[in-house]
Amino acid sequence: MQKFDLPQKDPDRVVLLQITDTHLFADDGGSLLGVATKDSFHAVLDAVEAAARPFEAIVATGDISQDHTEASYQRFCDGIARWPQPCFWLPGNHDYQPSMQSVLPSPQIKSCHQVLAGEHWQVILLDSQVKGVPHGELSDSQLAMLEQALAAHPQRHALVLLHHHPLPAGSTWLDQHQLHNADAFWAVLARHPQAKAVLCGHIHQELDCLYQGVRVMATPSTCIQFQPDSHDFALDNNNPGWRILELLADGQIDTQVYRLTGRQFTPQFDAAGY
Ligand SMILES: Nc1ncnc2c1ncn2[C@@H]1O[C@@H]2COP(=O)(O)O[C@H]2[C@H]1O
Numbered sequence: 001m002q003k004f005d006l007p008q009k010d011p012d013r014v015v016l017l018q019i020t021d022t023h024l025f026a027d028d029g030g031s032l033l034g035v036a037t038k039d040s041f042h043a044v045l046d047a048v049e050a051a052a053r054p055f056e057a058i059v060a061t062g063d064i065s066q067d068h069t070e071a072s073y074q075r076f077c078d079g080i081a082r083w084p085q086p087c088f089w090l091p092g093n094h095d096y097q098p099s100m101q102s103v104l105p106s107p108q109i110k111s112c113h114q115v116l117a118g119e120h121w122q123v124i125l126l127d128s129q130v131k132g133v134p135h136g137e138l139s140d141s142q143l144a145m146l147e148q149a150l151a152a153h154p155q156r157h158a159l160v161l162l163h164h165h166p167l168p169a170g171s172t173w174l175d176q177h178q179l180h181n182a183d184a185f186w187a188v189l190a191r192h193p194q195a196k197a198v199l200c201g202h203i204h205q206e207l208d209c210l211y212q213g214v215r216v217m218a219t220p221s222t223c224i225q226f227q228p229d230s231h232d233f234a235l236d237n238n239n240p241g242w243r244i245l246e247l248l249a250d251g252q253i254d255t256q257v258y259r260l261t262g263r264q265f266t267p268q269f270d271a272a273g274y
């Protein structure tokens with residue numbers, strides 16, 4: 001298991017910036033249902049910078065690329081290089097891992113599985129990708145890695161990151177693409193009460209709920225948004241966004257979702273999918 005030690009600046013908290021579902025292209029003008037994903041990604045980065053909230057690391061929870069190219073991953077690296085903080089990333093269903101790895105080693109991006117974050121937390125990063133399909137699944141080796149990481153640090157609160165949502169989010173069309181072996185995932189977490197929270201991408205909307213005593217959060221994409229509680233594919237008119245998480249010493253998490261303001265990125269609302 002690849003590990004990383006993230007030093008804590010503030011004794012009371014470790015702060016993370018989550019960026020998810022950037023869906024970048026090699027092409028400068030590449031767009032997803034009418035949204036130029038490079039422009040919306042950069043608008044989010046500019047807004048994060050303008051908000052000037054300090055953070056210790058960036059976490060990127062998959063669907064970095066939409067076109068599988070090395071250049072799209074390079075675009076992501078170039079975007080976040082305005083900050084010196086490390087970035088931990090994991091793959092989503094749209095990612096192509098050989099291209100993702102082409103930018104490594106990188107001074108900033110780490111594809112490690114376990115981050116010991118300050119004194120009180122560990123962050124565990126899982127790969128739930130099943131090649132060629134939108135739904136997720138955790139292999140036996142990913143489940144074993146999760147078990148091992150939790151067992152190794154029972155005194156640390158744990159935040160688990162994966163791309164796919166491990167419980168239904170409320171939209172029929174999207175929930176067919178959730179983590180399929182969620183029961184196996186929840187069974188591991190149930191054995192380790194220090195597992196406090198799960199953070200994912202994939203659903204292109206905000207979610208914050210409790211499941212089996214574990215907080216489950218999802219975060220807006222930096223490009224298009226999906227409408228909550230929809231039977232069929234439908235886009236939402238919310239703006240692109242991001243999330244800040246403060247991991248507190250007592251195991252609580254203070255978190256906020258932020259979105260761009262104004263009306264810069266309007267998708268094709270009549271689209272039936274992509
Ligand atoms: N109309 C649709 N019905 C079902 N799935 C879809 C539809 N359109 C897109 N998808 C897939 O559902 C996925 C959900 O978010 P992704 O960004 O992973 O990419 C999406 C596509 O792979």
Ligand SMILES: [Fe+2]
Pocket residue numbers: 021063092202203204221
């Ligand atoms: Fe996505």
